[in-house]
Each structure stands twice: as C-alpha cells, then as structure tokens.
Amino acid sequence: MSLNILVIDDEPPIRKLLRMGLATQGYAILEAPNARIALDLLAKDAIDLIILDLGLPDMRGHDLLRRIREDHRDLPVVVLSSRDDEPGKVEALDLGADDYVTKPFGMGELLARIRAALRHQLAVQGERALFEVDGLSVDLVRRIVRVRGAEVKLTPREYDFLRVLIQHAGKALTHAQLMKEVSTSSDPQYLRVYMRQLRLKLEADPERPRILLTETGIGYRLRAPEDDVRT
Numbered sequence: 001m002s003l004n005i006l007v008i009d010d011e012p013p014i015r016k017l018l019r020m021g022l023a024t025q026g027y028a029i030l031e032a033p034n035a036r037i038a039l040d041l042l043a044k045d046a047i048d049l050i051i052l053d054l055g056l057p058d059m060r061g062h063d064l065l066r067r068i069r070e071d072h073r074d075l076p077v078v079v080l081s082s083r084d085d086e087p088g089k090v091e092a093l094d095l096g097a098d099d100y101v102t103k104p105f106g107m108g109e110l111l112a113r114i115r116a117a118l119r120h121q122l123a124v125q126g127e128r129a130l131f132e133v134d135g136l137s138v139d140l141v142r143r144i145v146r147v148r149g150a151e152v153k154l155t156p157r158e159y160d161f162l163r164v165l166i167q168h169a170g171k172a173l174t175h176a177q178l179m180k181e182v183s184t185s186s187d188p189q190y191l192r193v194y195m196r197q198l199r200l201k202l203e204a205d206p207e208r209p210r211i212l213l214t215e216t217g218i219g220y221r222l223r224a225p226e227d228d229v230r231t
Contacts, residue, residue, distance in 0.1 A: 002028035003118070003143060004046060008038045008064070009053035009080070014103075018051065021107040026142065035059035039067065047075060049114060054081040054092065062091055069096040076117035080105065115141055131166050133225045134211050136202055138166060152201050157182065161194050165212070170224030172215040195220060
C-alpha cells in the first residue's frame with residue numbers, strides 16, 4: 001500500500017538521504033539520476049509523486065517538468081533544488097510544480113510539503129483526504145486503513161479495490177466497472193475473493209456487512225458517510 005515516490009536527482013548523497021527519510025514514513029522510493037531514466041520509469045511504473053531536482057546532467061529541469069506535465073497533468077511534483085533565484089522558482093511553478101523546496105532542506109518540512117501536495121491532488125480530483133464511515137477510516141494520503149482505531153494491513157490489490165469503492169461511495173458499481181479498474185481478469189469470482197478478504201478485515205461481522213454491500217445482480221457498493229447521518 002506504499003505510495004511510490006520518484007526521486008529525480010543526480011547527487012547520490014541527496015538520493016540516499018531522501019531514500020532513508022522517506023522510507024521511515026512508509027513511502028516506496030524509485031530513483032533516477034537523470035531525465036532519461038526518469039522518463040523510462042514514468043512510462044512503466046505507477047508513480048504517486050515526484051521530487052525533482054532542476055540541475056540534471058542531460059536535460060534542463062524545467063524542460064523535464066514540462067515533459068512530465070504533458071503526459072501526467074495531475075501527478076504531484078515537488079521541486080527540490082539548490083536554485084533559490086526568483087525567476088527559476090516562478091518558472092517551475094508556472095510549469096505546474098506543486099511546490100518548491102530549496103536545498104539545504106529539513107526532512108520535516110519536505111514531508112509536510114509532500115503531504116500537502118498529495119492532499120491537493122485529492123481535492124482537485126474531488127476526493128476526501130480522509131474517508132470515514134461506520135468505524136472505518138481511510139487516510140488516502142498516507143494509505144492508512146483503520147477499523148475502530150486499529151490499523152489494518154491490506155494488500156496492494158485489496159487497497160486498490162477499496163480505493164475505487166471510496167471514489168464512488170454510495171454508488172452501486174457493476175462487476176464490469178470494478179474489473180476494469182482493479183484487474184485484467186474477466187472472472188467475477190476474482191472480485192468475490194477480494195470482497196470476502198476485505199470484509200474479513202473491515203467488517204465487524206463479515207456475514208452481515210454494513211460497509212461493503214452487495215447489490216444483487218449488479219455488483220457492490222460502499223456505504224457513504226452520508227448514510228451514517230441519515231441512520
């Protein structure tokens with residue numbers, strides 16, 4: 001369930017510092033020492049946020065940011081650079097950077113900027129940063145799931161399934177819609193297995209679910225927070 005952060009920086013000591021600091025917060029780190037490798041990783045891996053140094057050996061950092069925005073309009077990008085000149089900062093922000101942190105930096109500040117960028121992404125997408133219903137709490141920034149205050153560990157695929165249901169909370173989703181979002185399989189039994197696993201982890205009584213509901217003949221629906229208000 002870790003968020004994947006791509007660190008684009010040509011300085012090994014900085015990459016090591018970021019790898020160690022971010023890993024303590026549960027983030028998974030991918031590293032690119034130049035623009036070419038960064039673009040290759042973006043093409044093949046699911047990236048949740050980018051930390052971008054503007055001083056790269058093979059491409060101007062601002063030009064790489066422009067390339068990233070062409071293909072990944074909503075992907076959060078935090079610039080981390082030794083450049084502190086105002087024109088450089090303004091250009092990066094105008095090109096779509098979510099934030100700009102100047103080296104040397106404090107890890108606490110950087111982590112706060114990362115969380116802010118992820119919360120902003122959720123807001124732009126119309127999602128809540130924290131989803132809560134009937135004892136279930138899902139922090140969509142940190143990908144932390146709790147049931148009645150206790151943290152629950154989900155597999156990456158279980159979390160993906162839950163995330164899609166949260167995006168459409170209160171709405172019945174067909175088997176086909178869910179399969180399109182979370183799986184390449186066309187077998188509805190695949191979804192039944194994951195729904196069973198999720199209910200075992202999230203429901204007080206998996207045999208009488210109150211959160212993850214079956215819509216007979218259609219698919220599944222996640223109970224919406226508004227339903228708690230009405231009941």
